[in-house]
Amino acid sequence: MTTIISIANLCKTYEGGHQALKQVNLDIQEGEILALLGPNGAGKTTMISVICGLVSPTSGTVTVGGFDIIENYRQTRSQIGLVPQELTLAAFDRVWDTLCFSRGLFGKRPDNAYLEQLLKDLSLWDKRNNELRTLSGGMRRRVLIAKALSHQPKILFLDEPTAGVDVELRKDMWRIVNRLRDSGVTIILTTHYIEEAEQIADRVGVINHGELLLVDDKVNLMQELGRKQLIIELKEPINNIPESMASYALELSDDGHELIFTYDTQGKNTGITALLQSMHAAGISMKDLNTTQSSLQDIFVNLVQAQR
Template structure:
């Protein structure tokens, strides 16, 4: 798939010396949903802000549909819609007026038919004449999405779109994102809710301390880097793990009723057979066996911790 956004050696050092991005290289594919994961201060918002023109890069280049974001900013910005993290909206203007303003700002001629459909799709049509200050937080978030889509962009950036949003609206939001992807819009989102990235993203990028630690297809990532756990339920509880099992990554859980063995699916051998044999030799009787696949969250935490310990 062709890249709609190409980021090469992008670095940003803010006044005061804080280096928010360290030589980022990333290609974002046309039509995909890319989730950027990372702890607070990792550099996610800085990366988005540079592409959208809100922050100047210190070095490196970014192209959008082949155009440079600085030299050809008019072409690149026309293609991009941004939903910021904060609920940054005026107070006294009406939803309808603010949408018309946004569309014009991005150089598009008025198109009330398109804007009407957009408001209907976002369940905002009945609020079109309401002053923005009277809308709930969730409705304001929808208005921000509508504003970002008002000029019919090909790329949509969602910066922490579900922060502070209730469960129902969050679900609605992901439905909207899915519909947009189906209509061909490329979506880049940052989120703290890893399970959402797991549900919705095609690819996942992990950023920590200004470095892009990895970018990969979500499914591949989970398969490839996923750690699995073998949960062994014992017939009789034990006080401590027998010495003969010390060499394995085994933990005692559930008041001695369970043994949890963590193994790497990428390893040459999982070690399950020998664990079970040694368990039998130690005189333990099994009641039940179960395996669990590690979540994206576990992978994420692992990567970030590794990154910290290597720093």
């Protein structure tokens, strides 16, 4: 895989003194879907805005397809489509006109056939002559996506694409994202819905207080950082954990029917064998065993809390 966006030592301090990005280093691979996770105000939008040319970096460099975003802004920006977080659209423009406008801005000649297909793919073709103010929130979100794709970009930024979007549209959106990925478009999306990242991304980056805490393959991330829990269902309920087993990270469910053992998959010894032997020695018999793995949600919460 080749690197399409390379961010090196990127810092941004706003005029008021707020440090939105602190020494961010990140390489984004061509054709991948990268999800940037982080709470509100973490610096996700600032990072996207710098790459797209909306915010000037304080220091550091960003290259897109090998071109510097400041010196060669024409080459970098023409490869990028941006779907902003806010529904910023001119109320009185018509869908078709606004698409033609976007395409032209990015230096592309009119291509009615492409735009027609784009509108059809986004279920907007029927609305092409409607004024934007007459469209629902979901439809406007679609128009923003259509505008971002109107110049056939190689990279698509989706800033909080599903904020305030109903389930139907969310599903539609992921269908579109998948189709785009299949056609080779690199997609970077920011979100604070963890399930979203979990479902769709190839890699996940966690950002908080302007720092990129980690970037990793989603599967690796969940394997490496994932804590597992072993839930042991007991034949007979017990009132408390026997003293001989006090050294294990055990919890007893309220009804006394389940013992919950939390362990680290990365550790040399998970301690499961020893635990089971101790249980046997203590005369506790099991009915069933079950394991659960922590979700990205847990990983994320742990990371963000650890930083505090």
